[in-house]
Amino acid sequence: MSRWQKWFACSLSVALVFLVLLHLSVTLGQTEGDVESLRQAAERMAETARTKFASVYPALAKQIIEDTGVKEGICIDLGTGPGALGIALAKAGNFKVYAVDINPFAVAIAQRNAVEAGVSDRFFPMLGNALDLPFKDNFADLVVSRGMIPFIEDKAAVFREAYRVLKKGGAAYIGGGFSRMLDEETVVKIVKEAWGAPQKLPMRRMPREFWEEQVKKAGITNYRIIEDRYPSGVYGTWIMFKKQ
Ligand SMILES: C[S@@+](CC[C@H](N)C(=O)[O-])C[C@H]1O[C@@H](n2cnc3c(N)ncnc32)[C@H](O)[C@@H]1O
Secondary structure: OOOHHHHHHHHHHHHHHHHHHHHHHHHHHHHHHHHHHHHHHHHHHHHHHHHOOOOHHHHHHHHHHHHHOOOEEEEEEEEOOOOHHHHHHHHHHHHEEEEEHHHHHHHHHHHHHHHOOOOOOOEEEEEEEEEEEEOOOOOOOEEEEEEEEEHOOOOHHHHHHHHHHHEEEEEEEEEEEEEOOHHHHHHHHHHHHHHOHHOOOOOHHHHHHHHHHHHHHHOOOEEEEEEEEOOOOOEEEEEEOOOO
């Protein structure tokens, strides 16, 4: 190898090492930031569920069982967060609950909460994506989701995937907000504490017609849009459908 070739090979290796290190530092820097924001988001939701929203989940579990008529079997809770709705359903009905969340910190918190609530024999948190569920077709009797869909861009894909995993005769209850089983005074207090004003509720930013369009886009025709409404406003919007 000539002197020039050696110099060229050496410079190339140095440049390559530099590029690899640069790439690694950028990637690792982003990953650390992402991990920290996931951890913070999971902890914030856990704190809200434990305090301000604590009364919502048992009331909503009762409402879901009453509206769908499903009180036993396999339940999937999409975007479970700290697991409060799935845990309330595991207590209110005779369910085996698979609680799916895309955030690993939320899954860990949900597992801890299940042990504390004494339902870890029938409530199973797991990492997963609502848009690509790790379940076979015709698996679940009930699919629920509170507070996840407003933040997902392809809402029709969530409905389509929920429909796929439902058994014939099974029901889905997907949306956001509170429960009509709570009195108006309680709901208004929670809304003000959490968002300042009812108009800021995530589900209220999207009208009924929008949800109808999304559910139809998913190819689902047998559905009902449920609005929990008090004289002072709508405090919950739920898309309920059954698999025929
Ligand atoms: C506002 S929190 C609601 C948590 C819980 N359902 C509750 O009501 O207390 C939304 C949750 O959805 C989860 N999530 C967002 N996109 C998701 C996806 N594609 N698949 C599964 N979970 C998702 C988030 O990680 C977060 O835990």
